[in-house]
Amino acid sequence: METLSYRHKARQRAAGSKPIAIVGVVASGNLEVLVERVLPDTDCELDIKTAAEGFGAVWEQVVADFVELRSPGGLKLSVNDGGARPDTVALRLAQAVRLIEEIDP
Amino acid sequence: MSTAPVAKRNADEQRKAVSWYEASARERLRLLLDVHSFQEFIGPEKREISPHLHIFNLPEQFDDGMIVGRGLLEDQKVFVAAQEGRFMGGAFGEVHGAKLTGLLRAVRDVPSIPLVILFDTGGVRLQEANAGELAIAEIMRALIEARTAGAKVIGLIGGRAGCYGGGGLIAGCCSALVVSEQGRISVSGPEVIETNRGVEEFDSKDRALVWRTMGGKHRRLIGGADIFVDDTIESFRVAALHLIRCSSGFDSDVLESEQVRLNQRLQRFGSCADAVDIWRAAGINNAETVPDMATDEFIALANQIRGPRHVAR
Numbered sequence: 001m002e003t004l005s006y007r008h009k010a011r012q013r014a015a016g017s018k019p020i021a022i023v024g025v026v027a028s029g030n031l032e033v034l035v036e037r038v039l040p041d042t043d044c045e046l047d048i049k050t051a052a053e054g055f056g057a058v059w060e061q062v063v064a065d066f067v068e069l070r071s072p073g074g075l076k077l078s079v080n081d082g083g084a085r086p087d088t089v090a091l092r093l094a095q096a097v098r099l100i101e102e103i104d105p
Numbered sequence: 106m107s108t109a110p111v112a113k114r115n116a117d118e119q120r121k122a123v124s125w126y127e128a129s130a131r132e133r134l135r136l137l138l139d140v141h142s143f144q145e146f147i148g149p150e151k152r153e154i155s156p157h158l159h160i161f162n163l164p165e166q167f168d169d170g171m172i173v174g175r176g177l178l179e180d181q182k183v184f185v186a187a188q189e190g191r192f193m194g195g196a197f198g199e200v201h202g203a204k205l206t207g208l209l210r211a212v213r214d215v216p217s218i219p220l221v222i223l224f225d226t227g228g229v230r231l232q233e234a235n236a237g238e239l240a241i242a243e244i245m246r247a248l249i250e251a252r253t254a255g256a257k258v259i260g261l262i263g264g265r266a267g268c269y270g271g272g273g274l275i276a277g278c279c280s281a282l283v284v285s286e287q288g289r290i291s292v293s294g295p296e297v298i299e300t301n302r303g304v305e306e307f308d309s310k311d312r313a314l315v316w317r318t319m320g321g322k323h324r325r326l327i328g329g330a331d332i333f334v335d336d337t338i339e340s341f342r343v344a345a346l347h348l349i350r351c352s353s354g355f356d357s358d359v360l361e362s363e364q365v366r367l368n369q370r371l372q373r374f375g376s377c378a379d380a381v382d383i384w385r386a387a388g389i390n391n392a393e394t395v396p397d398m399a400t401d402e403f404i405a406l407a408n409q410i411r412g413p414r415h416v417a418r
Contacts, residue, residue, distance in 0.1 A: 001162050022149050025129060026166040027191040034149050034167050051164045082164050104141065 190225030202240020228270015
């Protein structure tokens with residue numbers, strides 16, 4: 001297992017007010033993303049535990065693209081990865097942010 | 106303007122469209138229960154992860170593959186537990202099991218609120234086998250205590266992993282079970298039987314044999330499950346509501362009549378070599394057509410041939 005951590009500044013705060021959301025499952029080629037609204041509005045953190053070791057450079061790229069695209073300000077994302085491909089990771093990160101931005105009636 | 110009626114209408118439509126088999130444990134719970142009624146206990150943000158998996162260099166999941174909580178089913182309070190069959194095959198480990206044990210103890214203390222368990226499990230997690238086996242024993246004890254206190258415990262089985270190993274034992278302790286064609290209920294799985302007794306005893310590669318021996322249709326026909334449903338969330342929801350209302354209580358009379366039923370079943374079918382022989386002996390014409398039968402046709406057949414009423418489970 002390998003642990004990776006990334007800290008970014010985001011352009012703006014993620015929308016909505018839900019405190020947490022979770023998507024995905026930990027399985028081969030899949031991952032779960034737990035997202036919590038616990039940081040100052042301009043900060044974003046990602047903590048990743050992955051079964052596939054030695055892919056730090058790829059994670060760094062995927063995470064940077066994600067922060068640029070989604071601007072997840074105020075969010076801490078915790079990832080348990082079962083060896084997902086970068087496109088699956090990008091999809092799950094986007095789903096997690098969409099879910100926490102959803103408005104509850 | 107309130108969005109609540111829209112949310113309810115959307116959920117009604119989704120329930121009919123979404124496959125139980127394909128859905129995740131969280132999706133099943135979300136759609137099984139009334140809209141926005143689910144409240145999780147010890148949710149993923151608590152990070153109660155397995156204390157064993159890291160030793161084997163294996164990835165953890167924040168809920169350890171077991172989701173427990175409470176919610177509403179047609180405005181009625183229920184406790185719920187759901188296994189995620191895609192994480193470690195839904196297998197029982199220390200934390201996974203402890204969450205269900207704790208929930209069952211809550212049910213025992215508030216027995217007027219029924220419990221619905223969404224099984225999806227291959228049995229005990231091999232990497233934490235001792236803790237997992239202990240968890241199975243604790244869960245069975247807690248389940249019997251909850252039923253003795255008067256609670257109803259309904260099991261729903263239709264997931265990818267089926268309901269195997271200790272999960273099959275726990276299912277056997279429930280008040281009643283709902284199963285779909287995809288749901289398989291057994292203790293030893295196909296590969297386990299083949300490994301221990303040889304391919305002549307059970308060929309795990311023979312999918313048709315596996316399905317007709319352990320699949321939902323056979324379990325329904327021999328009284329191992331109470332209601333057979335098609336693979337939608339809506340069907341499981343309707344069946345769960347029905348069983349919460351109709352399933353029997355739990356006392357020594359119930360246990361004795363279940364013992365009589367099982368004895369009769371053994372006498373009638375004990376010499377059969379295959380599930381098809383059992384169906385034939387149970388009086389089903391064209392027994393070999395059962396596996397291909399459509400859901401409605403099969404439900405009508407199962408209701409016709411219902412044997413001695415099984416009251417214990």
